[in-house]
Amino acid sequence: MPVFAIPFPMIDPIAIEVGPIAIRWYALAYIAGFIGGWWLAKRICAKDALWGGARHPASLDVDDLIVWVAFGVILGGRLGYVLLPYGIEQLKADPLEAFRVWEGGMSFHGGLVGAAIAVLLFSHFQKKPLWSTFDLACVVAPIGLFFGRIANFVNGELYGRVADVPWAMVFPHGGPEPRHPSQLYQATLEGVVLFLLMLIAVRFGGLKRPGLVAGLFIAGYGAARSFGEVFRQPDAQLGFYAHDLTMGMILSLPMIPLGLALAVFAARRRLAPE
Structure with missing residues (x-):
């Protein structure tokens, strides 16, 4: 083992265990993300000045919206994992694998599609403005992304490539080589940095132009x-593709121009009268 390798802290994936009942950190991460997003979304909806004259969900609407989004994220994330190349081989070997959500295995891109469908259906049936609802969901989404990546680290999964940096770690399932703690990198980028970007966008009037914040989120996450x-x-089971591309890159890189196009289109809209 290299001199500078840091042993993995070996945190038990099960946070609480009482008899046959076991609550995993992975589940608590989702709960923390939904609760944090629900709390912040209610505060944002209650401040009409942030929205200018744009129609937006009321604070009470968030109670229903969070339920729709929760189902969309969980169903979409799990289906995306087992149907896309991430978990298709496991699904072929054991069809019941699709229902074992508690064992981990979620696709962000599948969860994003599931959440988008949930927001679309919520806006349609509850008669709420679509793009403002999307903006609201995107502002709080990095909270869930942060806790999700921390849960990946606790589980010792989705670890990084072999590295010689002083903070490299030896992961229990990653062999004897020290590796990048990439889960912590992604928690910082997708969670902290992206969350700050969302707050800055809100602070400078992003919610007044429906679709702008959503576009920045899509582009920011892709990057x-x-x-x-x-x-x-x-x-x-995937490995590298042409030019050392990974499946994550293939799915994320198109999000950058798509998100920027949406943000530019929203920024050119006329502001609604306050």
């Missing part, structure tokens, strides 16, 4: 995830 993939070890 953060693509950069993080440089340090992350690709899933064993």
